Amino acid sequence: MTTVRKERIGFIGTGIMGSPMACNLLRAGYQVTVYNRTKAKAQQALNAGAVWADSPAKAAQETNVTITCLPDTPDVEAVLLGSGGVLESATEGCLCIDMSTISPAATRRMGETLAKEGVQLLDAPVSGGQKGAIEAKLSIMIGGPAESVERVRPILQTIGRTITHCGPLGSGQMTKLANQVMVIHTIMSIAEGLAFAEKAGLDLETTLAATVAGAAGSHSLKVLGPRIIAGDMKPAFMVDLQLKDLRLVMEYSRQINQPLPGAALAEQLLRTLSAQGRGRDGTQALVDVIRGLGGGRVQV
Amino acid sequence: MTTVRKERIGFIGTGIMGSPMACNLLRAGYQVTVYNRTKAKAQQALNAGAVWADSPAKAAQETNVTITCLPDTPDVEAVLLGSGGVLESATEGCLCIDMSTISPAATRRMGETLAKEGVQLLDAPVSGGQKGAIEAKLSIMIGGPAESVERVRPILQTIGRTITHCGPLGSGQMTKLANQVMVIHTIMSIAEGLAFAEKAGLDLETTLAATVAGAAGSHSLKVLGPRIIAGDMKPAFMVDLQLKDLRLVMEYSRQINQPLPGAALAEQLLRTLSAQGRGRDGTQALVDVIRGLGGGRVQV
Numbered sequence: 001m002t003t004v005r006k007e008r009i010g011f012i013g014t015g016i017m018g019s020p021m022a023c024n025l026l027r028a029g030y031q032v033t034v035y036n037r038t039k040a041k042a043q044q045a046l047n048a049g050a051v052w053a054d055s056p057a058k059a060a061q062e063t064n065v066t067i068t069c070l071p072d073t074p075d076v077e078a079v080l081l082g083s084g085g086v087l088e089s090a091t092e093g094c095l096c097i098d099m100s101t102i103s104p105a106a107t108r109r110m111g112e113t114l115a116k117e118g119v120q121l122l123d124a125p126v127s128g129g130q131k132g133a134i135e136a137k138l139s140i141m142i143g144g145p146a147e148s149v150e151r152v153r154p155i156l157q158t159i160g161r162t163i164t165h166c167g168p169l170g171s172g173q174m175t176k177l178a179n180q181v182m183v184i185h186t187i188m189s190i191a192e193g194l195a196f197a198e199k200a201g202l203d204l205e206t207t208l209a210a211t212v213a214g215a216a217g218s219h220s221l222k223v224l225g226p227r228i229i230a231g232d233m234k235p236a237f238m239v240d241l242q243l244k245d246l247r248l249v250m251e252y253s254r255q256i257n258q259p260l261p262g263a264a265l266a267e268q269l270l271r272t273l274s275a276q277g278r279g280r281d282g283t284q285a286l287v288d289v290i291r292g293l294g295g296g297r298v299q300v
Numbered sequence: 301m302t303t304v305r306k307e308r309i310g311f312i313g314t315g316i317m318g319s320p321m322a323c324n325l326l327r328a329g330y331q332v333t334v335y336n337r338t339k340a341k342a343q344q345a346l347n348a349g350a351v352w353a354d355s356p357a358k359a360a361q362e363t364n365v366t367i368t369c370l371p372d373t374p375d376v377e378a379v380l381l382g383s384g385g386v387l388e389s390a391t392e393g394c395l396c397i398d399m400s401t402i403s404p405a406a407t408r409r410m411g412e413t414l415a416k417e418g419v420q421l422l423d424a425p426v427s428g429g430q431k432g433a434i435e436a437k438l439s440i441m442i443g444g445p446a447e448s449v450e451r452v453r454p455i456l457q458t459i460g461r462t463i464t465h466c467g468p469l470g471s472g473q474m475t476k477l478a479n480q481v482m483v484i485h486t487i488m489s490i491a492e493g494l495a496f497a498e499k500a501g502l503d504l505e506t507t508l509a510a511t512v513a514g515a516a517g518s519h520s521l522k523v524l525g526p527r528i529i530a531g532d533m534k535p536a537f538m539v540d541l542q543l544k545d546l547r548l549v550m551e552y553s554r555q556i557n558q559p560l561p562g563a564a565l566a567e568q569l570l571r572t573l574s575a576q577g578r579g580r581d582g583t584q585a586l587v588d589v590i591r592g593l594g595g596g597r598v599q600v
Contacts, residue, residue, distance in 0.1 A: 104500075127514045139514045164510035171502060175510050178497040182516035185489030188562045189518075193482035196549075199558040200404070200474040203467060210464035210475050214427045214439045215537070216482035218489075218518035237515070249496075258499040258594035262488045265565055294558035 008033065009155065010059040010066035010086070011050070012079050013100070014042040017126070018069035020133040021099070021159045023048045028158035035059040055084040065095045065155060072244060073102040080110055080121075092118030097152055099140070101125040101180075101245055104173035104252055107143075111169045120148055123169060125176035126160065129237055137161040141179070143171035177252055180245040184266045186220035187242075187283050191269075193221075194228055195290035198297075204229045224284040235282035239273045242283050246270065308333065309455065310359040310366035310386070311350070312379050313400070314342040317426070318369035320433040321399070321459045323348045328458035335359040355384040365395045365455060372544060373402040380410055380421075392418030397452055399440070401425040401480075401545055404473035404552055407443075411469045420448055423469060425476040426460065429537055437461040441479070443471035477552055480545040484566045486520035487542075487583050491569075493521075494528055495590035498597075504529045524584040535582035539573045542583050546570065 008031040011022045015036070022045040025032050034050045035058070036042040046052060053059035056079045060066040066086050070076050076098055080086045086096060096119060098107065104123075111121040122144035132138045138160035142149050149165045156163050166175040193216065197207040208225045211217070223236060246267040253260050272289045273281060288298040308331040311322045315336070322345040325332050334350045335358070336342040346352060353359035356379045360366040366386050370376050376398055380386045386396060396419060398407065404423075411421040422444035432438040438460035442449050449465045456463050466475040493516065497507040508525045511517070523536060546567040553560050572589045573581060588598040 127516075129515075139510065141510050162510070162513065164506060166506050166510060167502060174497070174500040174502055175507055178493050178500070178502065178507055179511045179514065179516045181496050182489045182493035182511060182518075182521065185485050185492065186516065186518055189482045189485030189489070192485065192560050192562050193478050196481050196553060196556075196558055196560060197474070197478040199556050200478070200552070201467075202471060202474055202478065206464060206466050207475055207478055210439065210441050210462070210466060211479045211482060213462065214479065215429075215519055216427075216479045216486065218482075218486055218520075219515055220518075221482065252500070253496060256496075256499045256594075258496055258590075258596075260492050260496060260590070261565060261569065261593070262492050262562065265561060269561065290558075290560070293561070294556075296558075 007031070007065065008063045010053070010063040011045070011069070012036070012056050012059055012066065012086070013069040014045050015069065015071070016130050017133045019044045020130070021069060022050060024136045024159045025155070026050060030155070030158070033059045033063065056086050057084050057089040060086040060094070061089040064093070065097065065152060066090070068096065068098045068100060070100040072100070073106045076100050076102050077106065077110065081113060087114060087117060087119065090117065090119045094119045095148060095152060096121045097124050098122070099124045099126055101176050101248065102173060103248055104170040104177070105255060107173050108170045120144070121169060122148055122152065123172040124156065125172050127176065127179055133159070140164070141166050141172040141175040143167055143169045143173065174252070177245070177249045180242070181249055181260060181263050183220070184242065184246060184263055184270070186218040187224070187286050188266050189216070189218060190221050190225055190228065190284070191286040191290045194225065195287055195294060195296065198291070199294050224282070227282070228284050228287050233281045233285045235280065237283050238279065239270060239281050239283055239285060240279035243267065243270055243274055243279070307331070307365065308363045310353070310363040311345070311369070312336070312356050312359055312366065312386070313369040314345050315369065315371070316430050317433045319344050320430070321369060322350060324436045324459045325455070326350060330455070330458070333359045333363065356386050357384050357389040360386040360394070361389040364393070365397065365452065366390070368396065368398045368400060370400045372400070373406045376400050376402050377406065377410065381413060387414060387417060387419065390417065390419045394419045395448060395452060396421045397424050398422070399424050399426055401476050401548065402473060403548055404470040404477070405555060407473050408470045420444070421469060422448055422452065423472040424456065425472050427476065427479055433459070440464070441466050441472040441475040443467055443469045443473065474552070477545070477549045480542070481549055481560060481563050483520070484542065484546060484563055484570070486518040487524070487586050488566050489516070489518060490521050490525055490528065490584070491586040491590045494525065495587055495594060495596065498591070499594050524582070527582070528584050528587050533581045533585045535580065537583050538579065539570060539581050539583055539585060540579035543567065543570055543574055543579070
């Protein structure tokens with residue numbers, strides 16, 4: 001049963017994450033106007049009832065809320081502030097929700113520029129991957145004023161399950177980066193733990209069974225441990241995306257002057273995979289880097 | 301209701317872990333003879349009905365099964381093979397279960413020496429800490445022949461909840477070390493993740509709420525995250541014990557020639573706490589090392 005809602009949403013960036021998110025908004029009854037650099041990637045959303053726009057400015061026209069879901073900082077800057085961008089057509093009182101994972105500092109700068117024209121920016125990066133996007137179970141970390149967060153909460157509830165207001169603009173991005181710091185360590189945990197166990201001659205399934213429920217337990221061990229044992233390097237989250245997030249982490253850690261020796265090392269080891277042409281493998285492939293250091297068997 | 305069982309168990313090492321384990325054996329109806337270097341630490345077991353012996357040899361006398369639960373490799377070597385040790389009194393067909401966390405290679409060597417006298421060694425290190433020992437909820441990782449493992453399983457079921465047969469002698473220790481590799485990375489995860497979040501000005505409770513249920517989730521984040529937020533550095537697991545386990549990890553990784561760059565770095569950072577006189581704090585105190593690197597607030 002679909003309720004037709006008055007609110008029209010501009011949605012810019014219908015990639016792996018954005019496409020299912022736009023579809024979930026349509027399914028919830030919102031009218032969605034989409035724009036994507038490569039039109040073909042918007043097809044799923046168009047099939048689900050979205051209206052096509054020829055530019056970000058046109059997608060944002062006559063909408064109160066524009067959502068962006070883009071690869072990186074410069075993409076968001078171009079779409080919001082560039083030629084043919086959202087700012088060209090947005091009217092006073094409009095809200096932009098940037099659900100990309102980008103620089104917190106750039107987010108705050110863009111927020112100031114938009115505010116001068118009466119447009120408010122919220123940052124709302126997500127965690128949960130493509131599966132979470134498809135199933136509308138994303139964890140959404142929002143930064144911005146509380147009243148604006150409450151205004152968009154009904155929209156976000158149709159695409160995510162956990163919606164956390166993290167603080168002022170930029171806090172969503174910072175929380176996402178803290179999340180990614182934690183994630184890379186849990187991936188290091190299973191990569192070094194299982195490579196060590198394997199080199200020691202242990203049976204990996206038994207090792208997994210003995211460790212997953214105890215002090216060594218983690219989401220990564222539970223989800224990625226069995227994939228490593230099965231030799232399945234398909235991505236739950238791609239190496240190149242984790243590397244992009246770690247670049248943002250290390251950039252921001254420089255800005256706030258916070259050394260992260262472990263995350264820095266993990267970034268270097270993960271980068272090995274990208275250098276070997278395995279950037280589109282899942283992050284569990286880090287186990288092959290550790291295996292390789294020990295001269296062990298490596299999946300390629 | 302206590303069933304009196306015929307089987308008599310020698311129990312050597314009634315420390316933080318051994319004392320509640322011996323008490324659980326007594327509670328299950330076993331007759332237990334205890335020895336400990338410092339007799340005062342055996343008092344709880346003696347109060348619970350254990351019989352005192354003046355040496356490991358005397359504790360092992362007239363028992364079929366002797367359990368050792370000792371701090372480190374040399375302690376186990378002295379107790380099993382040294383003067384007044386278990387081997388002096390053990391008779392053919394006896395079993396020794398070493399529940400200490402010690403060197404896998406030394407375990408195999410001791411197993412060979414004992415086997416020449418008809419005494420069989422099993423390695424059965426535990427995970428779960430003092431709380432797990434008290435509540436008889438330890439995870440026990442055993443190495444040794446399957447038929448011997450089955451013979452002692454009823455005994456181990458009275459002190460542990462998960463009993464995993466990991467392979468031949470030494471496999472229990474290797475699995476425990478793999479477990480500790482994983483654990484230190486999850487502690488690094490929360491130390492760097494929360495120190496980064498704090499330096500970025502985020503509210504840590506909100507950060508924890510936004511991250512713990514997702515891809516960043518781990519046992520350490522769930523259990524130790526709230527302690528860090530509360531400034532509670534009391535040990536669930538002590539820094540000095542984790543350092544001892546990491547020494548065993550790094551020793552063994554040298555023997556099998558398996559580089560573990562992340563665990564090696566984590567050991568160095570954790571060692572900072574020991575150097576600062578904080579070896580008896582909980583491992584969550586690693587967050588203070590990372591905070592300190594960034595010039596942030598540190599609990600002492």
